Amino acid sequence: MKLAALLIALGMLAACAPATVQRCHRYDAVSLNRENGFAASLDWKNGRTIDAPPERIEVALTALRPLRGPIELVHVLGDVETDRWVLNPPEQDNLVSTVCWITPPGAFPVCGAMLRVLPYAPGGYYYLRANGNTVLEAGLAFYLCD
Amino acid sequence: MQGRAAVWGIVLVSVMLGHAAPVAAQVPICAPPSPSEPYYTACAPGGRIAAARMLFDLTVDHIFKPDSGQLLRRPVDVLRAIVSDETLEKNAGLRAYLDGLAPLTLTKIDTATGLAELTVADDARRFSGPLAVGETPVSLTIQLPPKISGGYWRTPGVLQMAFWEGQRAKVGLTMPDGRSIDAEIECLAVSTDGLRIVTAGATPDVIVRFEDCP
Numbered sequence: 021m022k023l024a025a026l027l028i029a030l031g032m033l034a035a036c037a038p039a040t041v042q043r044c045h046r047y048d049a050v051s052l053n054r055e056n057g058f059a060a061s062l063d064w065k066n067g068r069t070i071d072a073p074p075e076r077i078e079v080a081l082t083a084l085r086p087l088r089g090p091i092e093l094v095h096v097l098g099d100v101e102t103d104r105w106v107l108n109p110p111e112q113d114n115l116v117s118t119v120c121w122i123t124p125p126g127a128f129p130v131c132g133a134m135l136r137v138l139p140y141a142p143g144g145y146y147y148l149r150a151n152g153n154t155v156l157e158a159g160l161a162f163y164l165c166d
Numbered sequence: 167m168q169g170r171a172a173v174w175g176i177v178l179v180s181v182m183l184g185h186a187a188p189v190a191a192q193v194p195i196c197a198p199p200s201p202s203e204p205y206y207t208a209c210a211p212g213g214r215i216a217a218a219r220m221l222f223d224l225t226v227d228h229i230f231k232p233d234s235g236q237l238l239r240r241p242v243d244v245l246r247a248i249v250s251d252e253t254l255e256k257n258a259g260l261r262a263y264l265d266g267l268a269p270l271t272l273t274k275i276d277t278a279t280g281l282a283e284l285t286v287a288d289d290a291r292r293f294s295g296p297l298a299v300g301e302t303p304v305s306l307t308i309q310l311p312p313k314i315s316g317g318y319w320r321t322p323g324v325l326q327m328a329f330w331e332g333q334r335a336k337v338g339l340t341m342p343d344g345r346s347i348d349a350e351i352e353c354l355a356v357s358t359d360g361l362r363i364v365t366a367g368a369t370p371d372v373i374v375r376f377e378d379c380p
C-alpha cells in the first residue's frame with residue numbers, strides 16, 4: 021500500500037516545479053471511539069484558525085445504518101460548551117462511513133452543520149452524542165489555509 | 167495483552183518520530199504539516215475517489231472484522247486502484263516488480279491503531295527502471311530493507327502509516343533534466359484531500375492534492 025502510494029506520488033513529481041511553501045494543509049486531529057468514550061482533548065498550539073472557505077472541519081463517521089436521527093458533535097472550552105453541531109449524514113448512499121464538512125458560510129456544509137462564530141480555534145475538548153444511533157468511530161481533521 | 171501491545175506500539179511510534187504523543191492511541195502518528203516548510207507537490211484530481219474507496223474498505227475490514235487478526239493489502243492492487251490502465255501498461259516492469267512483492271500485513275491493535283509489516287524477499291529488495299507517468303519518463307530506483315514495518319493510525323477519513331527507522335523504503339527519481347529526488351519514507355498520510363509523504367532527512371516532504379488543483 022505505502023509503496024504504491026509512494027511511487028505514484030513521486031512519479032507525478034516528475035513534471036513538477038521545485039518544492040514550495042503551501043497555502044493550505046490538512047491537520048488530522050483526534051479519533052473518537054469506544055476506547056476513549058467518544059471524547060478527546062485537542063491541544064492546538066499553532067494558533068491557526070478557521071476564517072473562511074475552503075477552511076473547514078472534517079468529521080468522518082462510521083455508524084450503522086439506518087440512522088435514527090442526527091449525530092451531535094460538541095466542542096467545549098474550559099467548562100463552557102461553545103459549539104454543538106447537529107450532523108445529518110446523507111442517507112442516499114447508505115454507507116457506513118460518511119465524511120461531514122462543517123464549514124464557514126459560503127461553502128456547502130456536508131451534513132448540514134456550519135460554523136457560526138469566526139474565527140474558529142480548533143483547540144479544546146470534543147465529544148460525540150450518538151442520540152440512539154450506533155456510532156462506531158469518528159475522526160476529526162481541520163483543513164486550514166494561511 | 168492487547169492493551170500492552172497498544173501502549174508499546176504508540177510509545178515506539180512516538181520515539182521514532184521524535185515528538186511526544188499521549189499514550190492514548192487516539193492521536194495521529196505522522197508529524198503535522200508545517201506551513202513554513204517547502205513541499206514537493208503534484209495534483210491528481212481522480213485520486214479522491216480511489217482514496218475514498220481505499221479508506222472505506224479499510225474501515226470495513228478494521229471495524230467489522232475485529233477478530234480476523236490480520237488484514238492483507240497487496241501493493242500492486244492498490245496501484246491498480248489508483249492509476250489508469252494506460253499508466254499500468256506503460257509501466258509493465260514496475261507492475262511485475264510489485265506483483266512479486268508479498269502482501270502488506272496490517273495487525274489491528276484497537277479501533278484506531280495497528281502494526282504494519284511487509285517482508286521483502288532478497289531478490290525483491292532493489293528495483294531499477296523507467297517510470298512513465300504522463301509525458302515525462304523518469305528513472306526510478308527502489309531500495310527495500312528485509313522487512314518494512316511500523317505502526318498505523320486510522321479513522322474513516324485518513325490512514326497514517328509510520329515506519330521504524332532502518333525499516334523504511336528508499337526511493338530515488340532522476341528526471342530527464344538531471345534533477346533528482348532521493349527520499350526515505352518516514353510516514354504516509356492518505357485522506358480524500360490528498361496524500362502527504364513525510365520524508366526522513368533534508369528531502370522536502372511531498373503532497374499530492376486530490377482537490378484544489380490548478
